[in-house]
Amino acid sequence: xxxxxxxxxxxxxxxxxxxxxxxxxxxxxxxxxxxxxxxxxxxxxxxxxxxxxxxxxxxxxxxxxxxxxxxxxxxxxxxxxxxxxxxxxxxxxxxxxxxxxxxxxxxxxxxxxxxxxxxxxxxxxxxxxxxxxxxxxxxxxxxxxxxxxxxxxxxxxxxxxxxxxxxxxxxxxxxxxxxxxxxxxxxxxxxxxxxxxxxxxxxxxxxxxxxxxxxxxxxxxxxxxxxxxxxx
Amino acid sequence: xxxxxxxxxxxxxxxxxxxxxxxxxxxxxxxxxxxxxxxxxxxxxxxxxxxxxxxxxxxxxxxxxxxxxxxxxxxxxxxxxxxxxxxxxxxxxxxxxxxxxxxxxxxxxxxxxxxxxxxxxxxxxxxxxxxxxxxxxxxxxxxxxxxxxxxxxxxxxxxxxxxxxxxxxxxxxxxxxxxxxxxxxxxxxxxxxxxxxxxxxxxxxxxxxxxxxxxxxxxxxxxxxxxxxxxx
DNA sequence: GTCTATATGACGATAGAC
DNA sequence: GTCTATCGTCATATAGAC
Numbered sequence: 001x002x003x004x005x006x007x008x009x010x011x012x013x014x015x016x017x018x019x020x021x022x023x024x025x026x027x028x029x030x031x032x033x034x035x036x037x038x039x040x041x042x043x044x045x046x047x048x049x050x051x052x053x054x055x056x057x058x059x060x061x062x063x064x065x066x067x068x069x070x071x072x073x074x075x076x077x078x079x080x081x082x083x084x085x086x087x088x089x090x091x092x093x094x095x096x097x098x099x100x101x102x103x104x105x106x107x108x109x110x111x112x113x114x115x116x117x118x119x120x121x122x123x124x125x126x127x128x129x130x131x132x133x134x135x136x137x138x139x140x141x142x143x144x145x146x147x148x149x150x151x152x153x154x155x156x157x158x159x160x161x162x163x164x165x166x167x168x169x170x171x172x173x174x175x176x177x178x179x180x181x182x183x184x185x186x187x188x189x190x191x192x193x194x195x196x197x198x199x200x201x202x203x204x205x206x207x208x209x210x211x212x213x214x215x216x217x218x219x220x221x222x223x224x225x226x227x228x229x230x231x232x
Numbered sequence: 233x234x235x236x237x238x239x240x241x242x243x244x245x246x247x248x249x250x251x252x253x254x255x256x257x258x259x260x261x262x263x264x265x266x267x268x269x270x271x272x273x274x275x276x277x278x279x280x281x282x283x284x285x286x287x288x289x290x291x292x293x294x295x296x297x298x299x300x301x302x303x304x305x306x307x308x309x310x311x312x313x314x315x316x317x318x319x320x321x322x323x324x325x326x327x328x329x330x331x332x333x334x335x336x337x338x339x340x341x342x343x344x345x346x347x348x349x350x351x352x353x354x355x356x357x358x359x360x361x362x363x364x365x366x367x368x369x370x371x372x373x374x375x376x377x378x379x380x381x382x383x384x385x386x387x388x389x390x391x392x393x394x395x396x397x398x399x400x401x402x403x404x405x406x407x408x409x410x411x412x413x414x415x416x417x418x419x420x421x422x423x424x425x426x427x428x429x430x431x432x433x434x435x436x437x438x439x440x441x442x443x444x445x446x447x448x449x450x451x452x453x454x455x456x457x458x459x460x461x462x463x464x
Numbered sequence: 465g466t467c468t469a470t471a472t473g474a475c476g477a478t479a480g481a482c
Numbered sequence: 483g484t485c486t487a488t489c490g491t492c493a494t495a496t497a498g499a500c
Binding site: 033034035036037116119120121122123124125164167168170171172173174175176178179182193194197200201203204205207208 | 265266267268269348351352353354355356357396399400402403404405406408410411414425426429432433435436437439440
């Protein structure tokens with residue numbers, strides 16, 4: 001009785017809502033206690049249920065981490081995607097890249113626990129499943145497509161290897177994020193000791209890989225006002 | 233009876249040896265299981281004693297992490313110090329910095345667990361004591377002194393702020409290490425997907441902060457042979 | 465001083481009643 | 483689906499033998 005498709009749909013929907021709530025609460029705990037500080041018991045406690053009940057939705061703690069990985073990767077992908085790279089206003093490579101860098105670094109600084117889970121892998125024995133990793137792959141491809149576009153438009157030099165460009169770009173960003181989060185976790189994007197290095201570092205990068213147009217190859221050291229962090 | 237200074241010294245020495253052995257075994261476990269995978273019980277098991285006996289030497293697991301932090305910081309400091317920065321042969325800034333970078337990155341790649349403990353802080357609630365952190369401070373000061381020296385010798389431009397130079401330098405190195413360890417942990421310094429970016433990145437850095445002498449300001453993109461990783 | 469023996473409470477996880 | 487009961491393991495702590 002009561003096993004028609006409508007009922008199944010409602011049950012499935014309810015189940016998905018519960019799963020989403022579990023991930024919400026888990027993310028909250030992770031943000032407070034760190035990635036490894038997450039505990040199944042604490043999730044149950046905050047949801048007002050008993051720990052074994054969680055195993056109906058997640059077969060193990062690693063499965064919960066997997067869902068958190070998927071959530072984080074999807075969120076950072078959406079965040080980066082939501083930011084249109086607008087080249088119509090004749091911006092320099094430097095300006096475009098600084099904007100992109102701050103979008104990504106900004107999200108990471110504001111979500112240190114997700115960043116640690118996604119990029120530092122601190123949980124022994126845990127590796128994300130292919131499904132959970134998929135948005136991360138999409139982010140890599142988006143970045144690559146943007147650099148390809150910048151090269152097509154003549155802002156990145158034509159003889160630059162896209163693999164190298166992307167590799168060096170991710171090294172730069174992960175360096176800033178890594179230093180900022182481990183040495184001065186509380187600081188904002190605008191005032192961070194290491195995030196404030198972005199303008200200089202992006203300038204170095206743009207000078208190296210940028211096409212030799214007059215605007216993008218100024219040889220002066222960045223002065224104080226050039227180091228200002230863009231707010232939008 | 234038998235409580236003279238000689239006896240005390242022997243006991244103290246024995247105690248220090250035991251403490252050193254505990255740290256050895258703990259470091260071994262950390263290298264196998266990751267920083268958070270370390271357990272006091274496993275240390276005791278491998279030493280052939282019972283867990284409570286360890287508390288004679290370390291009052292808590294955090295204290296053991298503190299000793300591990302001190303050990304790692306001291307080792308990386310010694311490793312970097314052992315490498316004389318030799319400027320007598322008229323090397324370019326690029327060459328000097330690449331050598332220094334590879335020394336540091338090389339140690340980090342070969343000691344991923346120590347690197348995680350020292351630079352990523354994955355243990356919830358653990359922060360190193362001032363004593364344990366002291367060698368890390370010494371390393372920072374050593375790096376700064378070397379850049380000061382390079383500036384005095386005219387290899388780094390005179391108008392460069394040492395704080396900025398050092399900040400950008402640590403961002404570069406931590407970016408390479410972070411990417412290499414989290415995305416391709418097994419690879420060597422010479423063959424790593426990200427460690428092989430060092431020559432290019434160091435060239436970018438040297439071009440930015442180097443004094444404008446002919447040798448250090450070549451404007452060509454690094455070719456394949458320039459990307460080779462030095463073996464010594 | 466150093467050890468063994470033992471206890472506590474939290475954790476991840478499972479079995480089975482309802 | 484949720485519960486109670488339970489298991490094994492963990493970090494931690496204390497008591498007491500030698």
